[in-house]
Amino acid sequence: METEYKGNNKLILGIVLGVVxxxxxxxxxxxxxxxxxxxxxxxxxxxxxxxxxTALFSGMFMVAAGGLADKYGRVKLTNIGLILSIIGSLCLVVAQGSVLLIAGRIIQGISAACIMPSTLALMKTYFQGAERQRALSYWSIGSWGGSGICSFFGGFVATYFGWRSIFIISIIIAVTSLLLLKGTPESKVTAVGEKKPFDIGGLITFVVAMLTINIVITSGASMGWTNPVIVGLLVVFLISALLFARIEMKHTNSFIDFSLFKNKAYSGATLSNFLLNASAGTMIVANTYVQIARGFSSFQSGLLTIGYLVCVLSSIRIGEKVLQKLGSRKPMMVGTFTAIIGIALMTFTFIPGIAYNVLVFVGFALYGFGLGIYATPSTDAAISNAPSDKIGSASGIYKMASSLGGAMGVALSSSLFNAIGTNGNMEIAGSAGLLLNVAFGIVALISIMMTVPKEKTELVRQ
Structure with missing residues (x-):
């Protein structure tokens, strides 16, 4: 049941730390x-x-978690997510092989599925108008800006304290978030009318489809595309995808509420969000390339991303101000175009020495600046155009697009990089992996131009 509670800076900080x-x-x-x-x-x-x-599992369960947050409580689901984050990080701290590593990553993915839509829904529930846009900017700093912080942070910690220390610190931050969120009134949707059954068939077929295609993408090159296992997984993917489409067309309470996509602003924000997050493969290709081909340490490669960190953090608030003056479309387009230019600069892997280091530094800075400009207008366009009784589900689908885009982008980029790199030509491998991410950005820009309305977004939304 909703209260007259109004969000404050303590709530924002707790949410941002949870997202981080x-x-x-x-x-x-x-x-x-x-x-x-x-x-x-x-x-x-x-x-x-x-x-x-992690991104795959967060994406697969994001919508279900958003629906559960609407029904059982957004604060409750956020807390469950933070506890799962602690458990998942513990698995990585004590991992001695692939079993706990994979288990920890799966648990952390489910954790993110709980945290992301729940915290977005809390932002819409407890903040209004310009205050909501301010709160969403800080949420974006935790989400988009967190990527820059953690790329540099991860390299520094891994080089000087060991990579496991990253996840010890993650536990500390999750506990801090739990303490800051303590006392926040529960927020959930009061059930009205007939109770509809959960779309378990849609969820199962969706999970099977996403898992199988991810394994095909990441293992196809190394195992061989004609390997019976890969061929079998591809067949399973096609069958489960067809079953999922059939189930969703008939179910009265479908796993993915396609009625939300009748709103052009929501559709454009979600589609471009998927594609721009797919460009996250830029990070893994660029960082891995300079470490393997150019002898950088994790910390040194992290230093190349400082421009990304500074620019994404500073430009998020700029994106908020532009949103208030011009609406969502223009900052989304400008941000995406700038990100494309940034990635493109990094594709020139044939340039030797310090000149390429400069290109990577500037490229990361432009990439971060573009993502920062895009972040708040896109998020605001998505959740502000969703019905109040479906905000958890709408947030879940929007963030599912983020996670699945990231998972697919990283899988495709790393697979392409590894496949070409096994032949010894790391320059071509790095360039090809990065060009794929340029392509993701170009398609994202086209999708914004085709779907996001030109009308100015209202400054204050109810």
Missing amino acids: TFWLFAQSMVNIVPAVQSDLGISSGILSISISL
Whole structure:
């Protein structure tokens, strides 16, 4: 039941720290690949799968968790997510091989599925108008900005304290978030009318489809595309995808509420969000390339991302101000175009020495600036155009797009990089992996131009 409670800075800080825990365990992994592989003695294929699993599992269960948050309480689901984050991080701290590494990454993915839509729904419930846009900017700093913080942070910690220390710190931050959120009134939707059954068939077929295609993408090149296992998994993916589509068309309470996509602003924000998050493969390709091909340490490669960190943090509030003056469409387009230019600069891997280091530094800065400009207008366009009784589900679908985009982008980029890199030409491997991310950005820009309305977004929304 809703209260007259109004959000404050304590709530914002608790939510932002909760969101940052996702990046502390998810994004940091893209900058410590060689260290983890050397310590645990696992193959690059297994490591690639473990990296993408967190985003994949968060994406697969995001919508279900958003619906549960609406029904049982957004504060409750946030707390459950933070507890799962602690458990998942503990698995990685004590991991001695692939089993606990993969288990921890899966648990952390489910953790993010609980945290992301629940905290977005709390932002809409307890903040209004310009205050909501301010709160969403800080949420975006935790989400988009967290990626820059954790890329640098992960490299620094892995180099000087060991990669496991990253996840000890993640636990501390999750506990702090739990304490800050304590006392926040519960927020949930009061059930009205007939109780509808949960779409378990849709969830199961969706999970099977996403898992199988992810394994095909990450392992197809190393196992061979004609390998019976890969062919079998591809068949399972096609069957489960067809079953999912059939179930969703008939179910009265479908797993993904496609009625939300009748709103053009929501559709455009969600689609471009998926595609821009797919460009997250930029991080893993660029960081891994400079470490393997140019002899950088994790910390040194992290230093190249400082421009990303500074620019994404500073430009998020700029994106908020532009949103209030011009609406969502223009800052989303400008941000996406700037991010594309940033990634494109990093594709020139044939340039030797310090000149390429400068290109990577500037490229990361532009990439971060573009994402920061895009972040708040996109998030605001998504949740502000969703019905109040479906905000948890709408937030879940929007963040599912983020996570699945990231999972697919990282899987495709790392697979392409590894496949070409096995032949010894790391320059071509790095360039190809980065060009794929340029393509994701271009398609995202086209999707914004085609779907996001030109009308100015209202400053104050109810």
